[in-house]
Amino acid sequence: MTTELQPLRWTEWDAWFDTLDVAFGGVADSSERRAWWREITEIDRMMAVREGAATVATGGAFSFGLTVPGGAELPVAGVTAVCVLPTHRRRGVLRSMMRHQLTDVHERGEALAVLTASEPAIYGRFGYGAATRELRMTVDTVRLAAPELPGVDGVRLRLVDPVAAVPDCERVYAQLVPERPGMLARRPGWERQGVLDPESERDGAGMLQCVLAEVDGEVRGYARYAVKPEWGGAGPNGQVRVRQIDALDPVAYAALWRYLFGIDLTASVAVRGRPVDDPLPLLVADQRRCRLGVREALFLRPVDVGAALAARTYRTPVEVVLEVADDFCPWNAGRWRLAGDEKGAVCERTADPADLALSVGELGSAYLGGVSLTALARAGLVRELRPGALAAATLAFGSDVAPWLPHGF
Structure with a gap:
């Protein structure tokens, strides 16, 4: 039988949540917590993969505001309820859900998607980088x-x-x-x-x-x-x-x-x-x-690189051209000129030579100021193409206080 990705309907919520319980070990949530999950569900952001009448995978998002460096509140998608039953793994089901979701987030005008990972190794494939620690x-x-x-x-x-x-x-x-x-x-x-x-x-x-x-x-x-x-x-x-x-x-x-x-x-x-x-x-x-x-705690992914980088401020003045690799969201790939300081920033497409090269996942890790671009470069994950660009960008991207996710979702 073939599988089909569909939006979730309220009449299917209980079966959908039962699938989540099975995928996460089969221990059911308490009736109190389950009722709360239903209450906060944003039904238009939830999805199910079905094979016939059976739900075999789930996914969704919550709408939050996220504080970014400088104090602005940016609308973000809080990715949640992601699972694939063991019978349907390694068939591209998760990839299909992630692609569908990120396209939806982009169309909603949310520049960032965030999540907490039960298994962190999974989400790097889709451009998420560990951005906070606890x-x-x-x-x-x-x-x-x-x-x-x-x-x-x-x-x-x-x-x-x-x-x-x-x-x-x-x-x-x-x-x-x-x-x-x-x-x-x-x-x-x-x-x-x-x-x-x-x-x-x-x-x-x-x-x-x-x-x-x-x-x-x-x-x-x-x-x-x-x-x-x-x-x-x-x-x-x-x-x-x-x-x-x-x-x-x-x-x-x-x-x-x-x-x-x-x-x-x-x-x-x-x-x-x-x-x-x-x-x-x-x-x-x-x-x-x-x-x-x-x-690690919060994983972050820029869904719109230009809008995300322009939404935050920078600890010191910076002007840098970033070569961003993003195979999963091709609208992000390419060169971006970032010019900003403690008052604001502009980030636009450019054909100028790149100063730093990195993937969208590394950009997500550095975005909130909790992971140093220099540390990422020492791990071989960021390349400096213009001498001095790395040190300047590292200082500018930093934060005076450690970024922090106060609770899960």
Whole structure:
């Protein structure tokens, strides 16, 4: 039988989602999470590959705003729900879906597509490059003193119902979005992701809790967490598992961590998905006791090279001609003249000789300023064709703060 790529209809959503569950190991989502996925589904952006009446592959996207260097919010496609059943792999099904999707993204006028990868090796073939990294920490709160900064005693900490506190937390989050490349401006419904708390997903931890940090009645930060109790021969050895923590200033941030360090019956705090320049390791006396780990997070692909490069600003003035290779989206391939500074940029087609040569995937990695063009060149992935162009472009593309993806999608 032949396969056919089709848009998803609401009447087919349950069978479509069942296919996703099977492809990702056969463990079904909780009813609470499944209902939320259905609620946020943008049906006009989802697709299915069918063989007869059976769904054998899925794919889709969400609409987000993404902060780019300079603070602008750029509409992006957040690629999601991509799977192919084992019975239909190595038949070109995934390639067909990716080509269809990128054409659609281009026609919608979105200059970038982004995703998180269950298997990163897959998506380089389609022009996605790892653009952000995330930090994991498991902090020994027995041997490390809690963070202290002048003023933390003036921060009021209030334990609240996580769902009731969503509006306060969202106001904090929204103020942070323009300050860091890679952050997502969330569409309605996404604010609930952080407070989903089905018991089947707790892994032995207790219910979700939320603490607000207030100064003069204003919420300046929040932390969502759960405690996993554990007891050993020497007594309590529980762990505080932080799901999200955000603050508008260093003092509120330190006050939240001091609270988390001091929760009774615990010996460690674990957190994942933090920016690689997170202040916590600098607020404690011994970073080795933080057990740091780093991995890639957001993968980014320029879908319209000219529009993407013109949408961000540059840390220093730059004028460079880029020779971009893009076999998958041929409208991107060729030479582009980029001229920009901290105020703005222009990027247009040119016939002038190239200064740097790279693939669209390497351009995606460098786009948010988290991966150095020089580092890519040392790996043999960027070629310098005009002496001095690489150093100048590397400095211009950089970011004062590490790009960061705050949550998955």
